Amino acid sequence: MSTTTELTDLERRVRGRLAERHPGEECGDLRTLPGGHSGLTYSITAGPVSYVVKAVPPGRRAVGRNDVLRQARVLRTLAASPVPVPEVIAVDEDEPAWFAMEFVDGEAVEPVLDEHRLDPGLCRRRMLALAGVLRDLHGTTRTETVEPLDPAGELERWSRTMRAVPPGLRPGGEDVLAALAAHIPDGIPPTLTHGDFRLGNVLCQGERPAAVVDWEIWGYGDPRIDLGWFLLFTDHHDFPRLGRAVPGLPTEEELLTAYLDGQPEPPALDWFRALARTKMAAIMGHNLRRHREGRHHDPDQERLPPTIAAMIRTARDILARRS
Known part of the structure; x- marks a missing residue:
C-alpha cells in the first residue's frame, strides 16, 4: 500500500473521530509538522479547534520510539497531575495506530543551544x-x-x-x-x-x-x-x-x-x-x-x-x- 493511500486512510479515521467531537463542523487536512524523532506528527483542525496527531509510520511496528500508544498512556496518566501536558482526545489502536491531542500554543526554546531572541x-x-x-x-x-x-x-x-x-x-x-x-x-x-x-x-x-x-x-x-x-x-x-x-x-x-x-x-x-x-x-x-x-x-x-x-x-x- 502506498504512503499516499496510508495517509488517506489515516486522514479518514482521524476526521471520523473528530467529527464525533465536533458534529457539523468542517475538519481540515492532515498537515505534517516538522521536527520530532519518532512516529509521524501532523496538525489538523476541526472547526476553530486545532489538534496534533501522532501516528505509527506506514509499515512500521508500534515499538520503541514509534509506540505512540505508549505516549498517549503517559499523557493520560499525567492529565490529573500538576504536570502540564496536552489533553489526549482520541486514541485508535487499529494499525497504523494513532492518537490525537490538543494543540498547545507556545515556544519550545533551549536557551543555550537554539537560535532565539528571548530576553x-x-x-x-x-x-x-x-x-x-x-x-x-x-x-x-x-x-x-x-x-x-x-x-x-x-x-x-x-x-x-x-x-x-x-x-x-x-x-x-x-x-x-x-x-x-x-x-x-x-x-x-x-x-x-x-x-x-x-x-x-x-x-x-x-x-x-x-x-x-x-x-x-x-x-x-x-x-x-x-x-x-x-x-x-x-x-x-x-x-x-x-x-x-x-x-x-x-x-x-x-x-x-x-x-x-x-x-x-x-x-x-x-x-x-x-x-x-x-x-x-x-x-x-x-x-x-x-x-x-x-x-x-x-x-x-x-x-x-x-x-x-x-x-x-x-x-x-x-x-x-x-x-
Missing part, C-alpha cells in the same frame, strides 16, 4: 519554573507495571550506545565508562521519568511552562537520571562551538535548589551529572557517525567533535573530584 531574564524564569515541574513529575504516582531502570541499567544502555561510536569520535570514552562502572550508586525509589527533560521539550507561554512534550522515552526509574540531564543545560561552555551565552541563566546549584524546594539533596548526584554528559557524548557521537557514514547527511554534525570531547572530559573530571 535572558525570561529564559531564567522559565528554567526555574520548570524545576518545579520536574519535582511534580517525580512525585507522580506509578500506574503501570513496568520494570524500573536503575543506575546500572541506565549505564549499560548508554555504554552500548557509546561503544557503537568509533573510538576516534569519542576520545576518552572508555575511561569515563570505566569510572562510572566503578562507582555505580545504589538506587532510590523509582518515579515517573521523562527521559529528555529540558526547556527545549516544553511549550512555554510567557514564563509559564504550558505543556511538557516529547514523551517518546518516558519510563519509571531513578529520578536522578532526569535531574542530572536537566542540570546539564545551564551553561553554554558545556557545548563548545554549539552553545550560546545567555546572561543570568540559573547555575546548576540554583536550579537544583529550585528543584529540591527545601528537601535534602539526593545522594550521589555527581555520578548522574557525569552520566548525563556521557549520554550527550554518546548521542552526538552516534549522530556524527551516521553523517560520516552517509546514512544521514548533515554537514552541521561536523560541529560536534569539540562538544563530544568536552562532555567526556568534564564527566571524567566530575567523577575524579568525587572518587
Whole structure:
C-alpha cells in the first residue's frame, strides 16, 4: 500500500473521530509538522479547534520510539497531575495506530543551544519554573507495571550506545565508562521519568511552562537520571562551538535548589551529572557517525567533535573530584 493511500486512510479515521467531537463542523487536512524523532506528527483542525496527531509510520511496528500508544498512556496518566501536558482526545489502536491531542500554543526554546531572541531574564524564569515541574513529575504516582531502570541499567544502555561510536569520535570514552562502572550508586525509589527533560521539550507561554512534550522515552526509574540531564543545560561552555551565552541563566546549584524546594539533596548526584554528559557524548557521537557514514547527511554534525570531547572530559573530571 502506498504512503499516499496510508495517509488517506489515516486522514479518514482521524476526521471520523473528530467529527464525533465536533458534529457539523468542517475538519481540515492532515498537515505534517516538522521536527520530532519518532512516529509521524501532523496538525489538523476541526472547526476553530486545532489538534496534533501522532501516528505509527506506514509499515512500521508500534515499538520503541514509534509506540505512540505508549505516549498517549503517559499523557493520560499525567492529565490529573500538576504536570502540564496536552489533553489526549482520541486514541485508535487499529494499525497504523494513532492518537490525537490538543494543540498547545507556545515556544519550545533551549536557551543555550537554539537560535532565539528571548530576553535572558525570561529564559531564567522559565528554567526555574520548570524545576518545579520536574519535582511534580517525580512525585507522580506509578500506574503501570513496568520494570524500573536503575543506575546500572541506565549505564549499560548508554555504554552500548557509546561503544557503537568509533573510538576516534569519542576520545576518552572508555575511561569515563570505566569510572562510572566503578562507582555505580545504589538506587532510590523509582518515579515517573521523562527521559529528555529540558526547556527545549516544553511549550512555554510567557514564563509559564504550558505543556511538557516529547514523551517518546518516558519510563519509571531513578529520578536522578532526569535531574542530572536537566542540570546539564545551564551553561553554554558545556557545548563548545554549539552553545550560546545567555546572561543570568540559573547555575546548576540554583536550579537544583529550585528543584529540591527545601528537601535534602539526593545522594550521589555527581555520578548522574557525569552520566548525563556521557549520554550527550554518546548521542552526538552516534549522530556524527551516521553523517560520516552517509546514512544521514548533515554537514552541521561536523560541529560536534569539540562538544563530544568536552562532555567526556568534564564527566571524567566530575567523577575524579568525587572518587
